Amino acid sequence: MADRKGKVYLVGAGPGDEELLTVKAVDIIKRADVIVYDRLVSGSILSRIPDNAEKINVGKNAGNHPVPQHEINKILINKALEGKTVVRLKGGDPFVFGRGGEELEFLHENGIPFEVVPGITSAIAAAAYAGIPVTHRDFCSSLHIITGHAKDGGSLDIDYDSLVKLKGTLIFLMSVASFPQIALGLIEAGLNPDMDAAVIENGTRANQRKFVAKLCDIPKVIEENQVQSPAIIVVGKVCALSGKLDWFSKLPLYGCNVLVTGPKKTSEKLVGQLSRLGAYVIEYPCIDTEPMDFDIDIKEYSWIIFTSSLGVQIFFKKLNEAKLDSRHLHNKKIAAVGSQTAEELLKHGICADFVPSKFDGKHLANELLRSGKITSKDKVVVFRAKDGTKELVEIFESSNISYTDVPAYTTKYIKQDKVDINNIDYITFTSESCVKGFAYSFDNAINSSKINAICIGEQTAKAARAYGMNTIISDAATVSSMVEKIVEIYCVK
Numbered sequence: 001m002a003d004r005k006g007k008v009y010l011v012g013a014g015p016g017d018e019e020l021l022t023v024k025a026v027d028i029i030k031r032a033d034v035i036v037y038d039r040l041v042s043g044s045i046l047s048r049i050p051d052n053a054e055k056i057n058v059g060k061n062a063g064n065h066p067v068p069q070h071e072i073n074k075i076l077i078n079k080a081l082e083g084k085t086v087v088r089l090k091g092g093d094p095f096v097f098g099r100g101g102e103e104l105e106f107l108h109e110n111g112i113p114f115e116v117v118p119g120i121t122s123a124i125a126a127a128a129y130a131g132i133p134v135t136h137r138d139f140c141s142s143l144h145i146i147t148g149h150a151k152d153g154g155s156l157d158i159d160y161d162s163l164v165k166l167k168g169t170l171i172f173l174m175s176v177a178s179f180p181q182i183a184l185g186l187i188e189a190g191l192n193p194d195m196d197a198a199v200i201e202n203g204t205r206a207n208q209r210k211f212v213a214k215l216c217d218i219p220k221v222i223e224e225n226q227v228q229s230p231a232i233i234v235v236g237k238v239c240a241l242s243g244k245l246d247w248f249s250k251l252p253l254y255g256c257n258v259l260v261t262g263p264k265k266t267s268e269k270l271v272g273q274l275s276r277l278g279a280y281v282i283e284y285p286c287i288d289t290e291p292m293d294f295d296i297d298i299k300e301y302s303w304i305i306f307t308s309s310l311g312v313q314i315f316f317k318k319l320n321e322a323k324l325d326s327r328h329l330h331n332k333k334i335a336a337v338g339s340q341t342a343e344e345l346l347k348h349g350i351c352a353d354f355v356p357s358k359f360d361g362k363h364l365a366n367e368l369l370r371s372g373k374i375t376s377k378d379k380v381v382v383f384r385a386k387d388g389t390k391e392l393v394e395i396f397e398s399s400n401i402s403y404t405d406v407p408a409y410t411t412k413y414i415k416q417d418k419v420d421i422n423n424i425d426y427i428t429f430t431s432e433s434c435v436k437g438f439a440y441s442f443d444n445a446i447n448s449s450k451i452n453a454i455c456i457g458e459q460t461a462k463a464a465r466a467y468g469m470n471t472i473i474s475d476a477a478t479v480s481s482m483v484e485k486i487v488e489i490y491c492v493k
């Protein structure tokens, strides 16, 4: 075992939009034992790294002390010699001003096996998200990517005369600070000061900003708008297309900041849908769920009721562990509180016998009773959250229905760092516990009147109102309906 060498994968993480990771990168990240990452790898990508992988931040952050290159090399080698699968994750493409070549040379010298997974470079992607095609037959026949970073603090090493002669699209990286000097160099070498140009900050991310101006005005634009790194600067006629071809800033939720509460493993769907519509999403996993042990002889019951998809997952895991499957339920009736729970059942081959008209416990119990589907002859078992609302079972209780209430999982609150809620347009809550977990992170002291809470149902809204939040309830108790509600209200703003 000791002499089994691991391998280092030099992987490009793309420019920020999590969905611009390659399929190969996602696969390797999932298998990694150790992930060594840079500052430019976006937070949303980092939050997708499995918990069991060791994460090492070697980010070169201005104020913070960066990990020197020789230390990074040492980490890579040592981890690989321990037999580990190491992912060296870099923003964009690892070979585009990413020092990927240097790291590989070092690995080669030390006999460490490696592979490279190219990434989508910000040089091209940030422009694409700003409506700028980096080449266009009508405008240019070449494309040049240039660094504006002076090596060891010295002067810039840019051959302005050659660049101007080539008449191609010029893309400058690491050039926010040095651009006044670069613009001057280009103009002095004969480039028209009125040439189209653009600055794209945080390209492909939900907080992307784009400024289009003449080359000579770009330094002023950078200063006035306090453009920060990471940003690319594009110079060339293709920038003139940016108004016509812009699509990113036209997404319905562009500019909308949403904080998503809930257990990390279940908020993925909401985060994905919001991000795809252009929202800036902050994940806030202030609660987590833990399966509970239960021992139930299902044979006794005529109806099984599930009040969440998590309940379904836990139930079937337990069933499978006992070497049983859905056939064990062949003579049972099964109810789901809503469409998401019903969808989860379908994954296990079960088509729910009943889903209420409104997706909550109260409607579920009342409609089952009123329709005569459940009568006093039935025996009912309910799988639900230990601390969930009791409405459902209380209705059975008062109607003299024989039932067993099985707590399938508990919820615990996780203290998260406080966030500045002033910049947040909406906070999503998919359960009462999410509201309580959120308040817990703020020591129950939040200026709630500023919070627009998007709630999955009345019960959740009631909890949010108790903290003084403004509540908006989605039309249906589903994640998609919550997203539709946000689009509806944000777009009329």
Ligand code: SAH
Binding pocket: 014, 015, 016, 040, 090, 091, 092, 093, 094, 095, 096, 097, 098, 120, 121, 122, 123, 126, 172, 173, 174, 175, 200, 201, 202, 203, 204, 205, 229, 230, 231, 232
């Ligand atoms: N390997 C990276 C580039 C590393 S150099 C790539 O292929 O994208 C760092 C520079 O990349 C930054 O200074 C900035 O100019 C650019 N950059 C990286 N990510 C960016 C982003 N999301 N938006 C705009 N520029 C970005």
